[in-house]
Amino acid sequence: MTAALATTALSVRFGAFQAVRDVSLSIGAGARHALIGPNGAGKTTLVQTLTGSVKPAAGRILIGDEDVTGLSEAQRVHRGLTRTFQINQLFRNLTVLDNVLLAVLERNRRTAAFWRSVRSDRAALDEARSCLAFVNLLALADRPVAALPYGSQRLLEIAIAMAARPRVLVLDEPAAGVPAAESAAIFERIHALPTSLTVVFIEHDMGLVFRFAERITVLVAGQILTEGTPAEISADPRVREVYLGRRGNHAA
Structure with a gap:
């Protein structure tokens, strides 16, 4: 095998x-x-x-x-092949949801479309929310990452990694x-x-x-x-x- x-x-x-x-x-x-x-x-x-x-x-x-x-x-x-880091690499000034959403769009090679609001992509939004639900962070989706407890930031890294499928x-x-x-x-x-x-x-x-x-x-x-x-x-x-x-x- x-x-x-x-x-x-x-x-x-x-x-x-x-x-x-x-x-x-x-x-x-x-x-x-x-x-x-x-x-x-x-x-x-x-x-x-x-x-x-x-x-x-x-x-x-x-x-x-x-x-x-x-x-x-x-x-x-x-x-x-996706990884997380010993010291997290999150976008601290963005929301929890936007961190995962960017990972979904990067996987789809769509992050270069700056002329379009990333939140207009309904399918990508739904997938990002599903990743957050998996790590029990959906209720915190609209919080800035900087406001999260460190343990929740580590969970967010897993959600971002999962967004890469x-x-x-x-x-x-x-x-x-x-x-x-x-x-x-x-x-x-x-x-x-x-x-x-x-x-x-x-x-x-x-x-x-x-x-x-x-x-x-x-x-x-x-x-x-x-x-x-x-x-x-x-x-x-x-x-x-x-x-x-x-x-x-x-x-x-």
Whole structure:
């Protein structure tokens, strides 16, 4: 079966420093796949390379059967690969609804039509509202983003990502900076995403990782240490030594 997202011997260098070393991944369609590892393990660099903002020194990246290694970030979005960021990239002075609406129009390649009010597109409006309803933000549609609590802003990022109709969604610490009680609500919405959608996420909270991931890849010093189910990762003494043990023992 063709993987939804795959890499072959992917490597990234910044000068003499090798941030990612020969990483080969195969992530199946509909997977819930976590990337974990200690600080400096190369997780965010790997995500940036997968999504096109960092160029690899070697290796290949495939979305389905298509080699996208040479494509730009925008081109990969149009191939079905969308991401959220560790630090959000929202338009803070626009409303919640307009943030999602712009994502819908960008997917349809219509954001250049400045002569026409974006709110005149009824189908796009309906889709944007549907995305907001999914993350329980429809009641806040007309508020400026700057007025939202930070946890709600993180949910808005998910709505914007869904507006791109991705096949693969990459989440870089989707609950970063959010209190624990709100983190669970964010991951509950991630868990409710369509099973046809492949989700890859970075997360430091091992409780959330073991609760929501079906498969886990552990990175150390830019390399894959191991990969397996949550039960296998939790029981692996190497993982406990280099990562889990530093944060306490978390059973699957």
